Amino acid sequence: MTDWLSPAEWDAVRLSLRVALWATLINLPVGIALAYALARGRFPGRGLLNVAVHLPLIMPPVVTGYLLLLGFGARGPIGGFFESSLGLSFAFRWTGAALAAGVMALPFMVRAVRLSIEAVDPRLEQAAATLGASRLWVFLTVTFPLIIPGILAGTVLTFAKGMGEFGATITFVSNIPGQTQTIPLAIDLLLETPGGEGRAARLAALSIALAASALALSEWLSRRVAARVGGQ
Amino acid sequence: MMLDVSLRHRLGAFTLDVQFRAPSGVTVLFGRSGSGKTSIVNAVAGLLIPDEGRIVSDERVLLDTAAGVRVKPHRRRLGYIFQEGRLFPHLTVRQNLGYGAWFAPKGAARADLAQVVDLLGLGALLERRPAALSGGEKQRVAIGRALLAAPQLILADEPLAALDEARKAEILPYFERLRDSVSVPILYVSHSASEVARLATTVVAIEAGRVMAQGPAAEVLGNPAVLPTGAREAGAVLLARVVAHHADGLSELSAGGIPLLLPRVAAHPGASLRIRVAAHDVILARTRPEGLSALNILSGIIHEIRPGGGPGAIVAIDTAAGRVLSRVTRRSAAALGLAVGQEVHAVVKAVAVATTDIGAA
Structure with missing residues (x-):
């Protein structure tokens, strides 16, 4: 097995999993909150927020990476704040790769969750309110259980995006083996290295396998949820 | 136990302007579809905030637009039975029944689950989910869910309208029992003369957003001037x-x-x-x-x-x-x-x- 991929490439795989996992974990609460606000909220600036969430989807990834560098880099205003208050730095570290993956995947999470919130009959939420549930309880006991399939779909998309993000990552945190070199960045480097095609192909196959397993897992989970909601 | 309602609300070209009093027992808001009955019930529930109005349930002010009082729906202590049931699809019948009870104040006098299950004949359905219930069964669960929320006011918006005649005949006796077994006012919307005749203690006849007559059922229904759904239904x-x-x-x-x-x-x-x-x-x-x-x-x-x-x-x-x-x-x-x-x-x-x-x- 160790011959199949070199230790540096296994590092890339582990790093990709870690980056994708953290991007997903952070995106879940943020994405659900944004999706709820966009689906059910009526507040000034809602349209603007919608555009902001979708920007990473329509902008060139390099531009997203560049904006992250400006904002979250060592000398960026937000990056400086995190560094001084939490001791958390993003520049040229795996945390920056996770941030880039999270930002790039946010529109996928928000879209998937928002669609499923919009599919929840608001009259059920009204019924819960008349039975004594406050807005938070309505969300926790009625809305949330009914949107689990959408959350699962968003989770898989986010995870897959986190595994595969390239443009924003390489622009924001560069291609540093062991720190920021995720699978796609490693593949990119191998393709430019003489004799690296074989290993590039193996990494590519592995990343396809990981993405497919994530999809299969979420399909299985959402079938179980659907059976519970619509079932006997 | 008494509910006092006074409302004024504009909905496009339609103006709702009503004032009525609902004592214990069933007060039926009786009128044609589109006469504003559902808007009245939704205002009592807090799902619609009228332009002007005052709603008092047993000395508890639920709404007073002049004084800026607007109690949120979840604090109004209601049991609302909707036309389409609105059961929670992801919960079993037992969990649906318990939903309101969970939010009711701890000291509230509440109906006993076993008694309600017995009253509504729900014993065999408790572990099922709403998708596996018939229309009549769903509506019986909806009645039970409202009852078990320890409500100080029960609202019912045409709870039988979506059912066929056989199911209506099955559910009506449960409402008769409800009327005779609870002391809180029940505000019941209907356009069916026979439902009104069977259930109503008090009738509030509504036409085009206004109250035409209100009073004890026999009195209002025996008044030939009050035919909110037409002479054919007199x-x-x-x-x-x-x-x-x-x-x-x-x-x-x-x-x-x-x-x-x-x-x-x-x-x-x-x-x-x-x-x-x-x-x-x-x-x-x-x-x-x-x-x-x-x-x-x-x-x-x-x-x-x-x-x-x-x-x-x-x-x-x-x-x-x-x-x-x-x-x-x-x-x-x-x-x-x-x-x-x-x-x-x-x-x-x-x-x-x-x-x-x-x-x-």
Whole structure:
């Protein structure tokens, strides 16, 4: 097995999993909150927020990476704040790769969750309110259980995006083996290295396998949820 | 226990302007579709905030736009039974029933789960999910869920309208039991004359966003001037007691001492019933008819004659059994020379009274 991929490439795989996992974990609460606000909220600036969430989807990834560098880099205003208050730095570290993956995947999470919130009959939420549930309880006991399939779909998309993000990552945190070199960045480097095609192909196959397993897992989970909601 | 409602609200070109009082028992908001009944109930629930209004439930101010009081729906202590049930699809029947109870104040006097399950016949359904229930079963669960929320006010918005006749006949008795077993006011929206006749303690007749009449059911339904769903649906309510069941399939009842014969009713001798007698099933005669197949003849004095817009007229007759309405043509009224204060004989064919128009009093 160790011959199949070199230790540096296994590092890339582990790093990709870690980056994708953290991007997903952070995106879940943020994405659900944004999706709820966009689906059910009526507040000034809602349209603007919608555009902001979708920007990473329509902008060139390099531009997203560049904006992250400006904002979250060592000398960026937000990056400086995190560094001084939490001791958390993003520049040229795996945390920056996770941030880039999270930002790039946010529109996928928000879209998937928002669609499923919009599919929840608001009259059920009204019924819960008349039975004594406050807005938070309505969300926790009625809305949330009914949107689990959408959350699962968003989770898989986010995870897959986190595994595969390239443009924003390489622009924001560069291609540093062991720190920021995720699978796609490693593949990119191998393709430019003489004799690296074989290993590039193996990494590519592995990343396809990981993405497919994530999809299969979420399909299985959402079938179980659907059976519970619509079932006997 | 008392609910006082006063509202004014504009909905496009339509203006709702109502004021009424609902005591204990069932108060039916009775009117055509589109007359504003559902908006009234939603305002009481807090799901609609009217332009102006004041709603007081048993000295608890739920809404007072002048004073800036707007209690949120979840703090109004309601049990709202919706037309479409609105059960939570991801919860079992047992969890649906327990939902409101979980949010009710800890010290609140609440109905007992076992009793409600028994009252509504839900025992076999508890572990099922709503998708596996029939329309009638869903509505029974919705009633139970509202009851178990320890409500201080029960709202029902046409809870039977989405059901077929057989299911309606199945659910109506549960509402009759509800009326007789809870002390909190029940505000019930309906456009069905027979539901009103069977359930209502108090009737608030609504037409085009305004209250036409309000008062005890027999009084409002016996008023020929108040026909919120049209003359075709006119009918008065008689209170009667079951005397005996006869071998030929008829039941003998007594309304104010006057015997009434009806097709076999599903009630034991001694039970009190409400019987809706539709105005179009009542024939009038100046002299007491003889040699007639109809079994019930109620003699009385004409209280009012109200010509309708078409060829018909509604005649209100005060009999010893109670107020009876009769729908006749204006031509017949003229031919008979009917006049207020005159004695007439109202003839009711026994089989004309539908079993769906008979309910527990």
